[in-house]
């Protein structure tokens with residue numbers, strides 16, 4: 001089993017503390033379209049992830065996907081938020097249903113993060129994933145302050161491979177990703193540093 005991130009440059013104590021504080025400080029305006037998941041959101045989060053077109057490619061989600069497992073997943077992220085090590089962010093549609101989510105794992109000691117998530121099938125394949133991921137990477141490097149982002153994707157998750165490579169990530173090979181219920185899934189593993197992100201971003205603008 002691979003422990004990610006594969007590249008590990010220890011952050012100094014001040015840097016790690018500042019990343020932790022930035023994660024803990026994340027909050028969204030009340031009544032907005034983006035919220036931090038709370039236990040009460042389990043039923044509407046479950047409605048999203050119960051669809052295999054959402055959850056099948058995502059190794060971090062519990063399988064089988066049940067309401068209790070969805071609630072436990074949220075509760076783990078509430079604890080991670082309090083420690084400054086993770087966030088579960090829900091995107092709501094106009095009816096209050098969950099139309100997508102970001103699952104962010106942060107390792108302050110390595111100044112690194114991993115972004116996961118999904119978009120509801122009726123919104124997939126229209127460029128929202130690429131645009132949302134680009135904004136999220138900007139925010140991870142610029143606001144949370146990490147120096148490395150790593151990503152994993154199932155071997156056949158071509159959309160995610162393309163999306164990441166277009167944004168400047170490079171493949172470091174394949175790893176076994178630990179499944180929450182035990183066992184492993186083979187994944188393509190990607191990384192990008194802050195310097196690489198800034199360079200890729202500048203060339204996109206230019």
Ligand SMILES: CC(C)(COP(=O)(O)OP(=O)(O)OC[C@H]1O[C@@H](n2cnc3c(N)ncnc32)[C@H](O)[C@@H]1OP(=O)(O)O)[C@@H](O)C(=O)NCCC(=O)NCCS
Pocket residue numbers: 053054055057058116117118119120123124125126127128129130131152153154157158159160162163166
């Ligand atoms: C993966 C996901 C977030 C991508 O978001 P999306 O809005 O559907 O995808 P986009 O429209 O932004 O397209 C992403 C890339 O895939 C390409 N693509 C879209 N459909 C494709 C297909 N059927 N075959 C090959 N490539 C395809 C797009 O051209 C784009 O490539 P580009 O950036 O080089 O133009 C979304 O499909 C999703 O939630 N999937 C289910 C869960 C999942 O796989 N999550 C990621 C786990 S790591």
